[in-house]
Amino acid sequence: MNLDLFDEAASRQPPRAEQIGPQTVVLRAFALPFVDALLPPLRAVLKAAPFRRMTTPGGQSMSVALSNCGTLGWTTDAHGYRYTGLDPLTGQPWPDLPESFLRLGAEAAAQAGFADFRADACLINRYVPGARMSLHQDRDEQDFDAPIVSVSLGLPAMFQMGGLQRSDRPLRVPLLHGDVLVWGGVDRLRFHGVLPLREGHHPVMGPQRINLTLRKAG
Ligand code: MD3
Numbered sequence: 001m002n003l004d005l006f007d008e009a010a011s012r013q014p015p016r017a018e019q020i021g022p023q024t025v026v027l028r029a030f031a032l033p034f035v036d037a038l039l040p041p042l043r044a045v046l047k048a049a050p051f052r053r054m055t056t057p058g059g060q061s062m063s064v065a066l067s068n069c070g071t072l073g074w075t076t077d078a079h080g081y082r083y084t085g086l087d088p089l090t091g092q093p094w095p096d097l098p099e100s101f102l103r104l105g106a107e108a109a110a111q112a113g114f115a116d117f118r119a120d121a122c123l124i125n126r127y128v129p130g131a132r133m134s135l136h137q138d139r140d141e142q143d144f145d146a147p148i149v150s151v152s153l154g155l156p157a158m159f160q161m162g163g164l165q166r167s168d169r170p171l172r173v174p175l176l177h178g179d180v181l182v183w184g185g186v187d188r189l190r191f192h193g194v195l196p197l198r199e200g201h202h203p204v205m206g207p208q209r210i211n212l213t214l215r216k217a218g
């Protein structure tokens with residue numbers, strides 16, 4: 001038996017791209033080579049702008065905790081959803097978008113067919129077991145021509161991708177540690193959500209899922 005070949009086959013998976021919509025691609029494991037470069041700056045961002053749970057305009061407390069980095073950050077409160085330049089918790093500008101986040105966003109977007117993507121905002125969502133995100137559209141950004149790049153870290157989640165109407169039956173797509181989802185163009189305003197996170201412990205991230213969404217918000 002050729003052990004070298006066996007080793008190579010066992011350790012190096014081919015890049016897998018799954019087209020789940022006309023302009024929506026899942027790049028399986030695309031972020032794995034970036035993880036070591038993402039985690040230290042992620043920790044620094046969260047030290048300056050800690051995770052917090054926000055209240056929606058409808059008065060519901062979100063089960064997902066969030067933070068942001070970049071020139072703009074997404075927030076919600078009793079008055080509505082919007083992007084702000086200052087973190088309402090600290091009164092300070094959101095932390096800078098780390099280079100490694102920008103690089104991953106640009107490379108994943110290019111791989112999915114969106115050239116020259118440069119994010120100015122990154123929403124950081126934390127799911128603990130039971131946390132979920134109900135079906136919604138992302139429509140608080142200025143420019144719907146730019147794609148969004150989503151990076152999944154930690155525990156697996158079941159993502160729901162619906163259509164342009166809330167009533168369209170969603171497709172279920174599992175998202176695992178290192179998976180990257182890129183969507184734009186005709187898919188940009190699709191309804192989407194995340195089913196309640198299952199209990200578990202991830203070897204790198206512990207008992208949680210963290211999702212980074214790189215956006216052009218301004
Ligand atoms: C839209 N986050 O932050 S990734 C959000 O996993 C959000 O934390 C989820 O929705 C999360 O606004 C989902 C975002 C996503 C992925 C694929 C899509 C949004 C999509 C496909 C089509 C439309």
Ligand code: FE
Pocket residue numbers: 136137138192
């Ligand atoms: Fe969303």
